[in-house]
Amino acid sequence: MNTNVLNAFTQEHKQLLESELQTLVEKLKAPPNIKKAMHYSLDAGGKRIRPLLVFATLAAFGKDPKIGLKAASAIEMIHTYSLIHDDLPSMDNDDLRRGKPTNHKVFGEAVAILAGDALLTFSFEVIGTIPNEIASNETKLKLVMEMAKAAGSEGMVGGQVADMEGEGKNLTLDELEYIHIHKTGALLKYSVIAGALLAEANQSQLENLSAFAHHLGLAFQIQDDILDIEGNPELLGKPVGSDTTNYKSTYPQLLSLEGAKQALQKQLELAKQYLEKTGLTTNLLHEIADLVASRDH
Amino acid sequence: MNTNVLNAFTQEHKQLLESELQTLVEKLKAPPNIKKAMHYSLDAGGKRIRPLLVFATLAAFGKDPKIGLKAASAIEMIHTYSLIHDDLPSMDNDDLRRGKPTNHKVFGEAVAILAGDALLTFSFEVIGTIPNEIASNETKLKLVMEMAKAAGSEGMVGGQVADMEGEGKNLTLDELEYIHIHKTGALLKYSVIAGALLAEANQSQLENLSAFAHHLGLAFQIQDDILDIEGNPELLGKPVGSDTTNYKSTYPQLLSLEGAKQALQKQLELAKQYLEKTGLTTNLLHEIADLVASRDH
Numbered sequence: 001m002n003t004n005v006l007n008a009f010t011q012e013h014k015q016l017l018e019s020e021l022q023t024l025v026e027k028l029k030a031p032p033n034i035k036k037a038m039h040y041s042l043d044a045g046g047k048r049i050r051p052l053l054v055f056a057t058l059a060a061f062g063k064d065p066k067i068g069l070k071a072a073s074a075i076e077m078i079h080t081y082s083l084i085h086d087d088l089p090s091m092d093n094d095d096l097r098r099g100k101p102t103n104h105k106v107f108g109e110a111v112a113i114l115a116g117d118a119l120l121t122f123s124f125e126v127i128g129t130i131p132n133e134i135a136s137n138e139t140k141l142k143l144v145m146e147m148a149k150a151a152g153s154e155g156m157v158g159g160q161v162a163d164m165e166g167e168g169k170n171l172t173l174d175e176l177e178y179i180h181i182h183k184t185g186a187l188l189k190y191s192v193i194a195g196a197l198l199a200e201a202n203q204s205q206l207e208n209l210s211a212f213a214h215h216l217g218l219a220f221q222i223q224d225d226i227l228d229i230e231g232n233p234e235l236l237g238k239p240v241g242s243d244t245t246n247y248k249s250t251y252p253q254l255l256s257l258e259g260a261k262q263a264l265q266k267q268l269e270l271a272k273q274y275l276e277k278t279g280l281t282t283n284l285l286h287e288i289a290d291l292v293a294s295r296d297h
Numbered sequence: 298m299n300t301n302v303l304n305a306f307t308q309e310h311k312q313l314l315e316s317e318l319q320t321l322v323e324k325l326k327a328p329p330n331i332k333k334a335m336h337y338s339l340d341a342g343g344k345r346i347r348p349l350l351v352f353a354t355l356a357a358f359g360k361d362p363k364i365g366l367k368a369a370s371a372i373e374m375i376h377t378y379s380l381i382h383d384d385l386p387s388m389d390n391d392d393l394r395r396g397k398p399t400n401h402k403v404f405g406e407a408v409a410i411l412a413g414d415a416l417l418t419f420s421f422e423v424i425g426t427i428p429n430e431i432a433s434n435e436t437k438l439k440l441v442m443e444m445a446k447a448a449g450s451e452g453m454v455g456g457q458v459a460d461m462e463g464e465g466k467n468l469t470l471d472e473l474e475y476i477h478i479h480k481t482g483a484l485l486k487y488s489v490i491a492g493a494l495l496a497e498a499n500q501s502q503l504e505n506l507s508a509f510a511h512h513l514g515l516a517f518q519i520q521d522d523i524l525d526i527e528g529n530p531e532l533l534g535k536p537v538g539s540d541t542t543n544y545k546s547t548y549p550q551l552l553s554l555e556g557a558k559q560a561l562q563k564q565l566e567l568a569k570q571y572l573e574k575t576g577l578t579t580n581l582l583h584e585i586a587d588l589v590a591s592r593d594h
Contacts, residue, residue, distance in 0.1 A: 028450050029451050029455075030450035034458045085410055090407045090410065110385075110387045110461055111458065117417065118449050120418065121417065121445050121448050121450075122450065125441075125446060128445070137437075140438055141441075144424075151418050152419050153331050153415035153419065157331065158326075158328055160411060161331045161408065164407055
């Protein structure tokens with residue numbers, strides 16, 4: 001494993017993505033305050049794992065990762081909108097996100113809700129702007145529909161509802177997995193699918209990549225739960241122990257900390273097995289999986 | 298003018314739309330509570346003006362109005378999401394909508410926000426499900442992009458932001474028009490455009506219909522302001538005088554009640570002039586315009 005390759009890849013494409021996000025919002029003919037609120041959360045940094053998955057999936061097919069720039073931007077907008085809404089007082093009521101005051105703390109609740117709405121809406125328009133040389137109308141329409149499924153009540157929003165309803169209850173492992181497969185897993189999986197659709201993957205490649213992303217999503221979430229116990233608040237940009245404070249069920253609570261670490265390794269292995277089966281040049285995706293499982297923030 | 302024709306048309310297509318909305322949400326594999334919240338606001342009735350505009354525009358081209366069913370459903374979902382979010386405590390803080398408790402009063406703020414998010418997201422998927430016999434992928438993609446523009450920060454959301462920022466200020470007529478052209482006008486206009494795109498309208502038809510919808514949207518809003526003074530609270534399903542209570546600028550306030558009524562007639566005339574120019578069979582659209590200007594709720 002050569003993490004320098006991933007580092008260089010990440011740095012180059014993160015920069016591209018961040019400048020694309022800025023340009024896209026800057027061009028909008030909208031009231032200055034809503035644009036400021038959209039910029040604020042989009043520019044707050046973060047790991048940009050979802051865009052990176054789009055780019056690395058394209059690279060696995062030997063395609064130019066840059067053809068995924070619009071799709072990656074749309075996905076990061078949806079991820080950002082979900083963070084803005086999740087942080088609201090009526091949801092998780094968080095004051096800090098990535099070490100900065102949350103959107104509603106700066107712009108007020110009303111503008112925060114609307115900035116989220118605007119980002120979600122804009123993401124679908126951005127998919128539509130993918131040039132015809134990169135994707136056919138059929139592919140773009142598939143990207144729109146799969147994105148809506150991943151983000152909506154059958155995906156991310158459904159997971160958030162289940163998560164809220166599960167607070168204060170002792171969930172089973174199945175219930176916990178339902179939450180994570182939907183709340184974080186669906187959009188992570190869509191990121192890989194979006195790259196695969198743009199690369200014109202065949203059915204078996206789509207299925208194996210989808211299974212890879214499924215297990216990667218679970219690994220991501222288990223590590224999230226572990227970090228809430230063992231993490232460094234300064235690296236995380238938020239206090240640890242919030243799952244306990246919010247009475248949320250977690251993997252360490254259901255499986256013990258040691259059991260959660262084993263489950264994480266198991267998901268990581270499964271993810272890599274499906275990756276192998278694709279027969280593609282998957283070294284970058286492989287490294288991203290390792291990074292997700294060992295990340296400290 | 299034969300309002301019986303419009304009445305029969307409205308009744309038939311309202312029923313079709315409402316049963317389609319029910320079926321679409323019922324099929325979702327999502328937590329029961331979010332589906333309930335989505336149903337609650339979608340089923341709350343209302344005039345269904347936007348869907349009716351889709352159907353009547355198709356009829357003007359001699360097309361079967363039913364081919365607009367998915368687009369009309371998507372638009373009504375976006376309209377409904379916007380009402381749910383606008384009613385929230387941090388926005389207009391309304392307890393009643395169409396005579397029923399608002400979504401957040403029944404389901405709580407968090408679920409209300411998420412039900413809105415889910416409806417908005419789902420609307421784009423619904424456009425994608427228009428059968429290929431009805432519209433090409435190119436047309437569907439155009440419908441997606443125009444819908445995103447009409448609903449997002451350059452359209453409806455932008456208008457809502459401007460509306461909130463204008464509260465308590467003495468707006469000029471231009472500022473007031475900016476708000477209404479965006480907040481209510483953009484989605485009304487899109488409803489006509491969606492019908493026209495499905496009917497494969499030519500450029501000049503699109504432009505004239507777009508101008509018709511622009512003036513219709515302004516007429517709609519002026520009548521809204523007039524009803525807030527002269528309306529019957531029982532027919533409206535909400536108290537009158539809320540614009541004054543919320544320190545909102547209105548047409549009657551800027552132009553006097555009599556001046557607002559004149560402005561309404563002027564917009565109605567302009568709308569009809571553009572309708573004439575299309576050379577289409579516009580009797581239903583004509584009657585809808587009259588209805589909008591004379592409605593009592």
